[in-house]
Amino acid sequence: MRWTEKYRPKNFDEIIGNGKQKKEIEAWVKEWKEGNPQPCLLLVGPAGTGKTTIAHVIAREFSDFIELNASDKRSYDIIMNTVGQSATTKSFFTNDNEYKLIILDEIDGIHGTDDRGGTKAIGKIIKESIHPIIMTANDFYSKRLTSIKPKCKVIKIGKVHTNSINALLKRISVKEGIKVDPEAVRALAKGSNGDMRSALNTLQVIAEETKKLEMSDLELVSQKDNTNNIFDSVRRVLKSKSIDKVKNSLRLDEDPTLVLEYIAENIPREYEKPKEIKKAYEMVSEADLYFGRARQTRNYTYWRYASEFMGVGVALSKDDTYKKFTRLTGAMAFSLMGRTKGKRALRDRIAEKIAEKIHVSNSVAISMFPYLEIMFENDDVAYDISTFFDFDEDEIKRFRKKKIPKSVIKRKEKEKQEELANEKKKAKSETGISEKIPSKLESNFNLNLTNKKSTEEITQETEIKKDNSKIIQKSEKTISSESSQKLKGDISDEKKLKEKKYSNEISNDKEENISKDKKSKDKKSKDTKGDSAQKSLFNF
Numbered sequence: 062m063r064w065t066e067k068y069r070p071k072n073f074d075e076i077i078g079n080g081k082q083k084k085e086i087e088a089w090v091k092e093w094k095e096g097n098p099q100p101c102l103l104l105v106g107p108a109g110t111g112k113t114t115i116a117h118v119i120a121r122e123f124s125d126f127i128e129l130n131a132s133d134k135r136s137y138d139i140i141m142n143t144v145g146q147s148a149t150t151k152s153f154f155t156n157d158n159e160y161k162l163i164i165l166d167e168i169d170g171i172h173g174t175d176d177r178g179g180t181k182a183i184g185k186i187i188k189e190s191i192h193p194i195i196m197t198a199n200d201f202y203s204k205r206l207t208s209i210k211p212k213c214k215v216i217k218i219g220k221v222h223t224n225s226i227n228a229l230l231k232r233i234s235v236k237e238g239i240k241v242d243p244e245a246v247r248a249l250a251k252g253s254n255g256d257m258r259s260a261l262n263t264l265q266v267i268a269e270e271t272k273k274l275e276m277s278d279l280e281l282v283s284q285k286d287n288t289n290n291i292f293d294s295v296r297r298v299l300k301s302k303s304i305d306k307v308k309n310s311l312r313l314d315e316d317p318t319l320v321l322e323y324i325a326e327n328i329p330r331e332y333e334k335p336k337e338i339k340k341a342y343e344m345v346s347e348a349d350l351y352f353g354r355a356r357q358t359r360n361y362t363y364w365r366y367a368s369e370f371m372g373v374g375v376a377l378s379k380d381d382t383y384k385k386f387t388r389l390t391g392a393m394a395f396s397l398m399g400r401t402k403g404k405r406a407l408r409d410r411i412a413e414k415i416a417e418k419i420h421v422s423n424s425v426a427i428s429m430f431p432y433l434e435i436m437f438e439n440d441d442v443a444y445d446i447s448t449f450f451d452f453d454e455d456e457i458k459r460f461r462k463k464k465i466p467k468s469v470i471k472r473k474e475k476e477k478q479e480e481l482a483n484e485k486k487k488a489k490s491e492t493g494i495s496e497k498i499p500s501k502l503e504s505n506f507n508l509n510l511t512n513k514k515s516t517e518e519i520t521q522e523t524e525i526k527k528d529n530s531k532i533i534q535k536s537e538k539t540i541s542s543e544s545s546q547k548l549k550g551d552i553s554d555e556k557k558l559k560e561k562k563y564s565n566e567i568s569n570d571k572e573e574n575i576s577k578d579k580k581s582k583d584k585k586s587k588d589t590k591g592d593s594a595q596k597s598l599f600n601f
């Protein structure tokens with residue numbers, strides 16, 4: 062049970078704050094009871110300060126009472142049929158000639174031009190009623206009250222003082238067996254800003270289960286307070302038919318799509334008629350469409366339409382307000398999201414790794430998961446894929462329950478080392494070809510021998526040799542860095558690919574140079590052959 066109901070004051074003494082106003086109201090009741098009719102009582106003040114509670118306490122003083130949410134039956138005829146005639150005859154209920162109290166809640170909720178005479182009807186009832194009437198409203202300056210105020214005794218109900226809230230919270234905590242830090246209660250009382258309903262709701266949300274309230278809960282207070290605000294708004298949308306009240310309640314510092322989720326979640330908890338539920342969900346769907354449009358176009362004026370549908374639309378989907386207590390819940394979608402937060406983070410991490418590596422979008426990467434699950438059934442493939450994408454243990458666990466066996470990892474690493482060793486060998490053997498390139502001395506010797514080469518040819522040959530020796534050094538450097546990394550056993554595949562590409566480039570370079578060399582050698586040997594022929598000619 063909500064503590065606001067459990068601890069709703071039963072008499073004037075239990076109503077805290079507003080001492081002066083309480084005295085005025087008590088005097089008004091006394092006059093009525095002594096047979097002196099009094100003007101209609103209009104209680105105006107902020108939410109959660111006790112207006113409805115006061116009306117109910119007064120109702121106990123009379124033989125009977127009728128309570129009507131003014132915005133429920135807005136038509137002139139309905140108001141007249143419900144209380145109009147009864148208000149003008151003493152026997153509007155059962156038998157006796159006693160006064161009966163008429164309570165009209167949310168008077169400022171009657172919608173201006175659309176109220177089809179609602180304000181007029183109330184004016185008429187006030188004028189003609191022989192029974193005491195109490196009305197409540199939030200907004201003293203509401204246009205709806207302009208014609209009503211002069212006909213009533215207006216009593217402004219102020220915010221409840223922090224000290225009074227603090228004292229009541231302490232009393233309730235004792236009754237509920239909650240161990241409280243006085244500083245924390247005071248902070249909570251202050252934070253509720255004169256709204257007793259909010260203070261009680263917050264205390265219940267935080268301390269009902271833990272049976273404690275400490276300063277460290279204060280952070281939680283502000284968070285829960287937000288949630289409370291959402292719940293208050295949702296409650297207002299579902300409970301009220303007052304357009305202004307519903308609109309006001311949706312002015313809260315919260316993501317409106319979250320509020321929509323909460324409303325959608327709670328519609329069937331409050332509304333009972335299938336027709337009402339259907340209509341309310343149609344409104345939710347309209348609101349959702351506008352939120353979608355706002356997101357897509359980034360034109361947030363669409364939010365206004367969405368709010369109309371999810372607030373007023375949903376509120377007016379019911380025929381009448383329900384006089385019952387409804388336990389509201391948070392949006393399941395969000396609690397589900399909360400529970401799967403870790404899983405989703407893992408999913409996104411994996412998707413990012415895949416996306417980056419193979420240049421696909423994250424959603425495409427996620428769509429590959431079922432295939433990866435199948436591929437991961439094979440130990441070797443699981444090792445290859447996870448090495449390629451650089452998956453850690455948790456990420457591997459996403460695709461297979463068992464760890465990759467150590468024996469497979471060992472074997473795979475060995476194979477990798479062997480592969481690298483082969484590559485190194487291959488590179489060295491290529492280096493061997495370059496070594497056959499004639500040394501400078503040899504060339505000079507040949508030159509001396511042949512004595513026939515042009516200076517240009519000599520420079521070209523020397524350049525080629527220089528290039529070759531550079532390439533050899535480069536490739537040897539690469540190989541030695543490869544082997545040291547291989548020993549560390551943590552060469553990333555991307556690096557490997559790059560290195561392979563790089564060593565391919567090198568060997569291409571080498572091949573090109575070697576073929577250049579060969580050509581030059583051939584040329585040389587041709588030349589040499591020519592020389593020798595010439596030599597013989599010389600000799601000749």
Ligand SMILES: Nc1ncnc2c1ncn2[C@@H]1O[C@H](COP(=O)(O)OP(=O)(O)OP(=O)(O)O)[C@@H](O)[C@H]1O
Binds near residue numbers: 065076077107108110
């Ligand atoms: N002055 C008060 N003293 C003790 N409890 C209070 C007081 N005001 C509010 N409460 C608590 O808050 C609950 C809600 O108060 P109530 O419905 O009377 O507020 P209200 O002023 O009519 O708000 P609204 O304008 O939103 O209808 C009550 O059930 C009661 O538990």
